[in-house]
Amino acid sequence: MPAMAGKTLYDKIWDAHVVAHADGDEEVFYIDLHLIHEVTTPQAFAGLRAANRPVRRPDRTLAVADHNIPTEGQDLGVDGVADAEARLQLQTLGRNVEEFGIEFFPMGDIRNGIVHVVGPEQGRTQPGMTIVCGDSHTSTHGAFGALAQGIGTSEVEHVLATQTLRQKKSKNFRVNIEGTPAPGVGAKDFALAVISTIGTAGGTGFVIEYAGEAVRALSMEGRMTLCNLTIEAGARAGLVAADQTTFDYLMGRPAAPKGGAWEMALSYWKTFRSDDDAVFDREITIDAAQIAPLVTWGTSPEDVVPVTGNVPDPASYPHADKRASAARSLEYMGLVAGQPISEAKIDRVFIGSCTNSRIEDLRAAAVVVQKALDRGLRVADHVNAMVVPGSGLVKAQAEDEGLDEVFIAAGFDWREPGCSMCLGMNPDQLEPGERCASTSNRNFEGRQGRGGRTHLMSPPMAAAAAIAGHIADVRDFL
Amino acid sequence: MEAFNHLDGRMAPLPMANIDTDQIIPKQFLKTVDRVGLGAGLFYDLRFTPEGRERPDFILNRPEYKGASVLVAGDNFGCGSSREHAPWALMDFGVRCVISTSFADIFYNNCFQNGLLPVVLKPEEVQALMDEAQGGNHLVTVDLAEQTVVSPTGLRFHFDIDPARKHKMQNGLDAIGETLQAAKDIDVYEMRQAISQPWLERA
Ligand code: SF4
Numbered sequence: 001m002p003a004m005a006g007k008t009l010y011d012k013i014w015d016a017h018v019v020a021h022a023d024g025d026e027e028v029f030y031i032d033l034h035l036i037h038e039v040t041t042p043q044a045f046a047g048l049r050a051a052n053r054p055v056r057r058p059d060r061t062l063a064v065a066d067h068n069i070p071t072e073g074q075d076l077g078v079d080g081v082a083d084a085e086a087r088l089q090l091q092t093l094g095r096n097v098e099e100f101g102i103e104f105f106p107m108g109d110i111r112n113g114i115v116h117v118v119g120p121e122q123g124r125t126q127p128g129m130t131i132v133c134g135d136s137h138t139s140t141h142g143a144f145g146a147l148a149q150g151i152g153t154s155e156v157e158h159v160l161a162t163q164t165l166r167q168k169k170s171k172n173f174r175v176n177i178e179g180t181p182a183p184g185v186g187a188k189d190f191a192l193a194v195i196s197t198i199g200t201a202g203g204t205g206f207v208i209e210y211a212g213e214a215v216r217a218l219s220m221e222g223r224m225t226l227c228n229l230t231i232e233a234g235a236r237a238g239l240v241a242a243d244q245t246t247f248d249y250l251m252g253r254p255a256a257p258k259g260g261a262w263e264m265a266l267s268y269w270k271t272f273r274s275d276d277d278a279v280f281d282r283e284i285t286i287d288a289a290q291i292a293p294l295v296t297w298g299t300s301p302e303d304v305v306p307v308t309g310n311v312p313d314p315a316s317y318p319h320a321d322k323r324a325s326a327a328r329s330l331e332y333m334g335l336v337a338g339q340p341i342s343e344a345k346i347d348r349v350f351i352g353s354c355t356n357s358r359i360e361d362l363r364a365a366a367v368v369v370q371k372a373l374d375r376g377l378r379v380a381d382h383v384n385a386m387v388v389p390g391s392g393l394v395k396a397q398a399e400d401e402g403l404d405e406v407f408i409a410a411g412f413d414w415r416e417p418g419c420s421m422c423l424g425m426n427p428d429q430l431e432p433g434e435r436c437a438s439t440s441n442r443n444f445e446g447r448q449g450r451g452g453r454t455h456l457m458s459p460p461m462a463a464a465a466a467i468a469g470h471i472a473d474v475r476d477f478l
Numbered sequence: 479m480e481a482f483n484h485l486d487g488r489m490a491p492l493p494m495a496n497i498d499t500d501q502i503i504p505k506q507f508l509k510t511v512d513r514v515g516l517g518a519g520l521f522y523d524l525r526f527t528p529e530g531r532e533r534p535d536f537i538l539n540r541p542e543y544k545g546a547s548v549l550v551a552g553d554n555f556g557c558g559s560s561r562e563h564a565p566w567a568l569m570d571f572g573v574r575c576v577i578s579t580s581f582a583d584i585f586y587n588n589c590f591q592n593g594l595l596p597v598v599l600k601p602e603e604v605q606a607l608m609d610e611a612q613g614g615n616h617l618v619t620v621d622l623a624e625q626t627v628v629s630p631t632g633l634r635f636h637f638d639i640d641p642a643r644k645h646k647m648q649n650g651l652d653a654i655g656e657t658l659q660a661a662k663d664i665d666v667y668e669m670r671q672a673i674s675q676p677w678l679e680r681a
Binding site: 042154161163164255 | 479480511512513514591653654656657658660661663664667668671674675676677678679680
């Protein structure tokens with residue numbers, strides 16, 4: 001790299017947060033915002049207590065209950081949670097946040113929801129920040145030009161105690177998405193296209209910055225979807241430089257700066273963009289116009305086909321191990337090589353998760369559902385479809401806009417917020433062999449329930465599948 | 479993490495090789511939300527019958543070894559999974575030092591994250607301690623500064639330990655402890671940030 005080369009967005013955030021040198025390649029690295037939830041924190045708090053340490057910055061910490069909560073009957077409170085272990089984890093979080101003075105939106109609070117929906121919604125997520133959470137999809141917050149990464153429980157404790165992490169710098173990777181997508185194609189399709197292009201380990205060791213015309217044109221919700229799935233490409237963090245879209249989204253949010261502070265923040269945030277002469281260790285460009293609505297056919301997020309395509313033949317892969325894993329995936333998924341993916345008949349539809357449960361996702365799905373209703377169509381008889389808003393506020397806004405009525409009229413189940421069937425830690429799970437059109441982020445074996453078969457896709461595609469009863473091309477419904 | 483410097487304690491013999499982490503803390507105890515309290519599950523299947531009754535013959539259930547803070551064990555202690563619940567359970571039970579001829583790598587590392595001192599001695603030294611522990615006198619002295627174990631009858635054994643690990647152990651430093659040595663730098667960073675980004679300060 002030439003000595004005078006400019007800096008990337010990632011370089012700038014990194015440099016702004018180094019506190020001190022640690023050991024070897026590691027720096028002590030400041031964390032501006034720490035998001036926590038019930039599942040990965042109990043031992044971290046126990047560790048603090050055992051060592052008699054306080055939480056250094058409770059004001060920089062925000063807690064939600066999302067991973068294991070039921071999506072019905074939340075008004076009954078934690079005591080109404082049937083699963084005793086889930087209940088205990090929730091009660092433990094409640095006690096911990098009280099003891100350590102951390103702001104908490106408990107289950108049933110309208111501000112509660114999936115941790116990666118809540119942070120941005122409250123305006124806690126801001127450009128140029130460093131953000132961590134004990135959940136790998138923390139990458140979501142990169143949509144704001146914030147460096148956001150998932151961490152383990154020991155690191156959760158480290159951040160609680162020190163408000164820092166010991167970290168080694170990653171390399172820079174830029175993904176440019178240029179051009180204009182076709183109608184029916186959006187951020188979820190972009191993300192699946194990126195993962196299928198570079199593979200699930202393609203981003204390992206890198207922080208990915210998304211740039212290009214098609215990324216700039218995305219809403220904040222779309223950018224969050226794109227950054228959310230960055231971890232599925234192997235990179236711990238994804239970034240989109242903040243711009244007017246970001247600032248418009250942030251303005252007026254509860255934790256966003258106000259008045260004079262807003263102007264001051266704005267000029268600070270605007271410095272966080274890659275210099276024109278910044279050097280990236282790797283760079284690729286994707287043409288948005290070439291992307292069709294995409295779905296996954298296998299058990300890895302890189303197993304992607306256009307909705308008009310066919311299930312691949314394992315024999316077509318050059319490497320023996322990929323041939324073997326593709327064959328295993330097809331068997332697990334109950335699919336046959338060469339069959340059109342649209343033949344896959346579905347049993348369940350899940351519209352939700354930190355990937356796609358924001359208001360814009362629900363609107364995009366509701367458009368498809370409304371058009372179906374106008375044609376006298378409803379959710380196919382054999383399909384059980386559910387919509388799980390990302391937060392209480394998303395749910396309330398959707399209800400204000402009448403989206404719930406659209407979904408309910410078509411036969412969808414309208415649920416209360418939480419992670420739900422993204423990981424099935426609560427009662428929302430697939431039965432063995434059930435096939436699900438899902439807007440979530442992982443199609444791993446058993447992810448949504450033992451033996452369950454997950455096809456990842458965008459919210460409008462999932463809505464189309466619900467109506468058609470099989471994987472369907474959303475463009476036929478627009 | 480608790481510092482470890484000097485310990486005068488009761489020692490209990492576990493004359494078995496390859497005591498794995500599944501034996502140290504069985505899987506049904508990993509669902510806990512805490513890492514304290516795991517002492518209840520320590521050596522669960524060795525300590526209790528399937529019906530949950532104490533096995534009176536197991537060494538840690540015998541009155542003369544109750545409250546032991548030093549375990550003397552056979553080769554390759556702590557093999558098996560990486561669960562940090564193993565040192566957590568030992569510590570919670572009151573054990574501060576394990577003496578053996580060898581330890582599994584991961585367990586050995588995990589001990590240093592938690593203030594549990596693993597001491598490696600020669601086979602004949604471990605055997606000598608084992609013999610004494612099985613007799614009537616169980617009081618042993620472990621001194622980290624001196625790197626010595628003194629047996630109940632006054633036999634004195636030297637052990638080796640990595641100097642950096644020794645330093646962390648003596649000062650009770652884990653990764654967090656080490657980072658907290660940079661606490662002044664963190665203070666300065668936060669003071670600067672409060673001035674340059676005042677909107678981040680939430681009263
Ligand atoms: S919705 Fe899924 S991926 Fe997102 S935070 Fe919850 S469990 Fe993790």
